[in-house]
Amino acid sequence: KLINIGSSPTDAKKALEHKYDYIVVGGGTAGLTIAKRLSEDPHKKVLVIEAGGSGVDSDLVTIPENSFHFIGTDIDWFYTTSPQEYASNLEINLSSGKILGGGSAVNGLVWITGDQVEYDAYEALGSPGWNWQDMHKCLVKAERLNVPSTELVNEYGFVVEPSSHGLSGPVDISFPEFLPLQHTKLIDACVELGHPFNRDPYSGNNTGAYYSLSSQTTKPIPPSRETSEFAYLTPNLSSSNLVVLSNATVTKLDTKTSSKQLVKATGVEFASPDGTSYTAKLSTKGEVILSAGTIRTPQLLELSGIGDSDILGPLGIDVKLDLKGVGANFEDQSLTIITYQLKDGYLSFDALGYNQTLLAEQQALYENTGTGWLTFAQGAGDMSSALTVLTSDELAEAEQILATKPDSISDDQFELIKKNVFNGSPQAEYIIFNSFSGGENKLPNTSYISLAITHLHPLSRGSIHINSTSIYDHPIIDPKVLSTEWDTWFLAKATAYGRKIMQTKAFGEILEEEEVWPGANTTTIDQWIDFIRKTVNLGYHPIGTASMLPREKNGVVAADLVVYGTSNIRVADVSIAPTHISAHTQTLAYTIGEKAAAIIKGTSC
Numbered sequence: 001k002l003i004n005i006g007s008s009p010t011d012a013k014k015a016l017e018h019k020y021d022y023i024v025v026g027g028g029t030a031g032l033t034i035a036k037r038l039s040e041d042p043h044k045k046v047l048v049i050e051a052g053g054s055g056v057d058s059d060l061v062t063i064p065e066n067s068f069h070f071i072g073t074d075i076d077w078f079y080t081t082s083p084q085e086y087a088s089n090l091e092i093n094l095s096s097g098k099i100l101g102g103g104s105a106v107n108g109l110v111w112i113t114g115d116q117v118e119y120d121a122y123e124a125l126g127s128p129g130w131n132w133q134d135m136h137k138c139l140v141k142a143e144r145l146n147v148p149s150t151e152l153v154n155e156y157g158f159v160v161e162p163s164s165h166g167l168s169g170p171v172d173i174s175f176p177e178f179l180p181l182q183h184t185k186l187i188d189a190c191v192e193l194g195h196p197f198n199r200d201p202y203s204g205n206n207t208g209a210y211y212s213l214s215s216q217t218t219k220p221i222p223p224s225r226e227t228s229e230f231a232y233l234t235p236n237l238s239s240s241n242l243v244v245l246s247n248a249t250v251t252k253l254d255t256k257t258s259s260k261q262l263v264k265a266t267g268v269e270f271a272s273p274d275g276t277s278y279t280a281k282l283s284t285k286g287e288v289i290l291s292a293g294t295i296r297t298p299q300l301l302e303l304s305g306i307g308d309s310d311i312l313g314p315l316g317i318d319v320k321l322d323l324k325g326v327g328a329n330f331e332d333q334s335l336t337i338i339t340y341q342l343k344d345g346y347l348s349f350d351a352l353g354y355n356q357t358l359l360a361e362q363q364a365l366y367e368n369t370g371t372g373w374l375t376f377a378q379g380a381g382d383m384s385s386a387l388t389v390l391t392s393d394e395l396a397e398a399e400q401i402l403a404t405k406p407d408s409i410s411d412d413q414f415e416l417i418k419k420n421v422f423n424g425s426p427q428a429e430y431i432i433f434n435s436f437s438g439g440e441n442k443l444p445n446t447s448y449i450s451l452a453i454t455h456l457h458p459l460s461r462g463s464i465h466i467n468s469t470s471i472y473d474h475p476i477i478d479p480k481v482l483s484t485e486w487d488t489w490f491l492a493k494a495t496a497y498g499r500k501i502m503q504t505k506a507f508g509e510i511l512e513e514e515e516v517w518p519g520a521n522t523t524t525i526d527q528w529i530d531f532i533r534k535t536v537n538l539g540y541h542p543i544g545t546a547s548m549l550p551r552e553k554n555g556v557v558a559a560d561l562v563v564y565g566t567s568n569i570r571v572a573d574v575s576i577a578p579t580h581i582s583a584h585t586q587t588l589a590y591t592i593g594e595k596a597a598a599i600i601k602g603t604s605c
């Protein structure tokens with residue numbers, strides 16, 4: 001049952017007369033996954049409390065090409081970082097979905113998994129059962145692969161290995177019905193430069209150029225973005241033991257300390273949009289599952305008195321549990337953009353802004369036939385290892401830089417990442433943004449494209465901590481982006497290599513020769529570093545603030561996802577990921593949701 005507490009407070013009050021076996025805080029990607037799976041036991045009552053509303057009737061959500069259009073709207077938490085000391089004091093946008101489905105309702109729809117060694121690292125860092133094999137099974141359980149039609153295969157050359165995917169899970173994944181020429185050119189360009197073409201990047205080896213699936217449906221027409229709401233909640237609205245309260249913002253957990261000196265949650269406090277306070281209660285053996293995402297999960301723990309006493313004490317918060325790792329070990333990938341103008345006769349999505357006839361045509365095509373530009377999702381990319389991006393001289397320089405561990409990161413995380421830099425697993429991702437996505441002096445009525453370059457495994461680690469006792473104040477988000485020599489040097493080199501990709505014969509057919517951004521004057525490593533320090537972005541893939549690590553290594557949860565020092569509080573969202581994967585993170589969120597449910601039920605995926 002879905003109850004909007006803003007419009008149906010009476011129904012909400014009635015639902016709150018019950019005690020729940022599980023209260024899931026946050027109905028986002030992982031949260032709705034775990035809630036649905038837990039509710040499969042008809043004897044368990046499950047309550048989800050979500051700050052946002054439903055995305056069912058929102059074009060911003062359902063139309064695939066609208067991803068990123070949510071930024072600044074009322075379905076965006078609209079965070080920015082604190083001024084970044086090593087990046088020209090930039091306050092970098094880190095928008096996040098405030099809606100049922102969370103990130104899955106607003107993201108870029110890219111559906112991709114990382115390299116096997118990156119998942120195995122979770123186990124190596126101290127969490128038995130968290131490895132590629134087990135985690136991949138959980139992802140497969142979530143997936144419903146739509147095998148591409150012969151027409152799509154013939155038109156774009158899409159390849160997919162069904163054996164790497166689930167065919168009957170709740171989450172529809174498909175190739176987009178339309179892939180712009182500039183995206184297929186990325187694959188041609190990378191192959192021209194000698195990168196491998198990877199037929200099955202979902203096998204645990206994702207290195208090379210590849211076609212990527214996206215989280216969208218194929219039927220009915222028109223295709224829709226797939227979200228955790230549409231996949232896990234909408235088909236199960238009639239389940240009597242699954243209640244979802246929307247437009248309800250959790251303010252803190254109610255806890256007591258048990259005789260064993262463990263903190264025990266007894267319920268959850270939350271508020272409706274008009275400020276009315278409510279309490280949801282747990283049954284005696286009940287559990288709270290925090291799935292509020294990397295930014296809000298540590299905030300809620302801290303507001304509930306669980307966190308670093310040096311941070312909570314000065315704010316006057318009663319410290320229930322001194323847990324230093326809460327909000328620490330925060331990591332995001334870092335991203336730069338270079339921009340080129342398309343030759344006359346070629347169009348990018350910029351044209352939807354200056355050509356109203358084209359926009360109307362594409363809207364009609366989408367509505368009537370389910371094809372065309374509005375079905376767009378990435379569809380193509382390249383994961384490059386350091387061995388591809390760097391010359392042999394540069395690899396020698398990389399060894400020198402990595403001879404010293406920066407203070408930001410733990411010994412074992414550093415050693416794992418360093419090993420992977422030289423063993424050929426991906427360190428940089430290249431994807432096309434099909435519009436003018438970075439730069440100055442944009443000409444009217446002109447189509448551009450940008451190349452987005454992502455450093456997948458930075459060594460910088462930052463933090464997310466509260467600075468007030470109110471849930472409504474954003475926490476301080478400090479990724480410490482580019483704070484290590486490696487992060488700065490490698491991103492600069494990877495960005496310079498991006499220019500090589502854009503200067504291939506493949507792209508020469510469709511791009512004007514002159515680079516629009518940063519432009520031909522940027523050539524030396526110092527100039528590239530200057531460029532990235534002035535323009536760096538984050539990957540919108542924040543992780544790590546409730547890390548699944550040993551407690552003494554800034555861990556917050558153990559392998560069973562129970563918060564250290566508590567008896568019935570678990571975390572299940574991407575904040576538990578201790579280090580990054582070479583991928584976008586929605587597959588990780590669904591994996592965590594499925595695996596967390598299996599752990600709680602005492603089964604496996």
Ligand SMILES: Cc1cc2nc3c(=O)[nH]c(=O)nc-3n(C[C@H](O)[C@H](O)[C@H](O)COP(=O)(O)OP(=O)(O)OC[C@H]3O[C@@H](n4cnc5c(N)ncnc54)[C@H](O)[C@@H]3O)c2cc1C
Nearest residue numbers: 026028029030051102103107108109110250573574584586
């Ligand atoms: C702009 C953008 C683009 C992205 N692009 C891609 C992509 O193309 N491919 C990909 O794989 N990944 C992408 N990602 C990342 C991916 O979507 C996220 O990593 C993933 O969805 C996170 O899942 P989660 O369950 O950890 O958190 P979320 O899905 O963010 O869920 C957290 C939920 O908790 C709710 N919540 C928070 N605080 C409270 C509170 N106090 N009370 C009640 N509810 C609360 C939120 O509203 C939200 O619904 C993108 C993310 C963004 C923001």
